[in-house]
Amino acid sequence: MSRPNCEDFRQLFVNDTPLMDMRAPVEFAQGAFPTSVNRPLMLDSEREAVGTCYKEQGQEAALALGHELVHGDIKAERVAQWKAFCEANPNGYLYCFRGGLRSEITQQWLKEAGIEYPKIVGGYKALRRFLIDTIEQVAAQPMTLIGGNTGCGKTIMVNELGNGIDLEGAANHRGSSFGRYVTEQRTQINFENVLAVEMLKKQERGFTHFVYEDEGRIIGSANVPLALNEAMQHAKIAVVNDPVDVRIGRLIDDYVVRMQRDFVARDGEELGWINFAEYLARGMFGIRKRLGLERYEALLNVQQQAVKAMQINGSLDGHDDWLRPLLVEYYDPMYTYQLSKKADRIVFRGEYDEVKDWLVEKTK
Structure with missing residues (x-):
């Protein structure tokens, strides 16, 4: 694949361009991009020391301290990691926070090792700004929501539609008391980054009208971006009306069969079963007040x-x-x-396949 212009951020994300993140691990953990890998110039403690030195003594002293902290075998090991990334990803880029000193030092040391590797102009900050702007821009485009009771397959349908945007997938959480997965929920920044990249890819395929699940303001611990949430409050809704038995079948597949399998795959047979049972119990515990204590204890048993x-x-x-x-x-x-308060926005009702066919036809 040819290398896009480093200032063409849209193509960087649409093409899943490999990115080498030179920021410290603590910065990376707070938020990064789906195709980025952390290969820091400085570790957290080193970055903190250099930052303190910069504030107290200025840039020249901070640079000197940085070179003192990262030299010899430490420098050689990090350059070797960078070199391996560059050789494995010849179409990639590197970046630091603003595309400044850390990127330049990395490029210089790579050049000394025989590799010319480009940096992102503006660094992480510019890429992040582009993705935030993308969400706001897409939020202003036409949208339709999929509504329906729990177990109606709304998330499944969103992923089956070419113009569907999966908010729960981007958050890595299903949005209910039982909604967590075996893997950790994404940070707020990572949720927004994954969401924006999905939007860019849908736009690249020519879609201009998007379909979302009818979500609340919060998915697990992630907040739906403000512009998108506000637009969703006015969007038309197509409601799935599936029978209870069909819905229970879906819920057993998703929350029971899948989760038990995933816990055992992660934790082993014995601990996996223990953690699976604890996951279901925690889900019930989360809604105990609304159930009432007596009903909660009976259902938990x-x-x-x-x-x-x-x-x-x-x-x-x-x-x-x-x-x-x-x-x-x-x-x-x-x-x-909740749906009764949105009655004026409901434009279609039907079973799963009927709603899907209607959305395909009406949201081209």
Whole structure:
């Protein structure tokens, strides 16, 4: 693949261009880009020391300290890591926070090792600004929301539609009390970065009308970007009306079968089952106040007995006994009430395939 112009940020993201992030690990952990890899010029403690020196003694003294901290075998090891990245990703770029001193030092040391490698003009800050602007720009474009009770397959449908934007996927959280995955939820910055890149890729495919799931303001611990959230408050809604049995089947596949498999894959058989049971119990605990203590304890007992039966004989039958009342008594009334406040925005209702076909036709 040819290398895009380093100032053509759209093509950098659309093409999944490899990026070498020279910032310290603590900066990278707060937020980075989907195709970036952290190969820091300085570790956290080194960066902190240099930063303090810069404030107290100026740039020249800070530079001298940086070279003192990163020299000899330490420097050789880091340059070797950079060189390996550059050789593995000849179409990539490097960046630091603003595209300044750290990028220039990295380029200089790489050049001494025989490699010319380009930097991003403006660094992380410019890339991040571009993605924030992208979200705001896409939020202003036409949109339609998919509504429906829990288990209607809204997220599945969003991902089946060419113009669907998966907010929950970008957040790595399903948005409910049971919504976490085995992997950590993305930071707010990473959520926004992944979301913006998905938007850019959809635009690149020619879409101008986008479909989102009818979400609240918060997905797990991630806030839907303000411009997007405000636009969603006025968007038309297509509502999926699937039978309870169909919805329970989806929920068992997603929250029970998949999560048990993922916990065991991560933690091993014994600990995986323990953590799976704890995950379901925590989900129930999160809504205990709304259920009422007596109902909460009864459903929790049914849930945990279902987990034991599943572990002993592989049966999933017991999970219907806590999921069905949870839907009928808690989630369905809550969403029905929320949807009643949006009644003037509902433009279509139907079962899953009917809604999907309507969206394909109406949101081209």
